[in-house]
Amino acid sequence: MSASWAYLYLHPETDPDTDRTVLDRGSIRTTLVAVPSADRAPEVAAALASEGATLIELCGGFSLEAAAAVRAALPSKVAVGHVTVSVDSVHAAAAFGDSVG
Structure with a gap:
């Protein structure tokens, strides 16, 4: 069985069922x-x-609260990572997150 992971990013007016890319090379499956x-x-x-x-x-556009909600929705065997930004980019990242929901 290959490893499988996914990266979720915010993009308004999208459909997660169709607006995705899958890269599957046998040993690992990546879903964006x-x-x-x-x-x-x-x-x-x-x-x-x-x-x-x-x-x-x-992606870093997700708030800590949103990341916690994702963690709560998953079984413990699934790891959740959350991209963070450097301290000098916090305001710009927050503005981006506010602009996309």
Whole structure:
């Protein structure tokens, strides 16, 4: 069985079921998924976990609260990573997150 992981990023007006890219080279499967809002991320992550993803990474546009909601929606065997930004980029990252939901 190959390893499987996913990266979720925020992009307004997207459909996570169709706005995705899958790279599968046998030993590892990577799924990149656009989600329209942070509120949709837990359900999308849970679906990816049910398909075999054992790592869900979240882009830096997700708040800590949104990352916690994703963590709560997943079984403990699925790891959740959250991209962070350097301290000098916090304001710009927060503005980006506010602009996409």
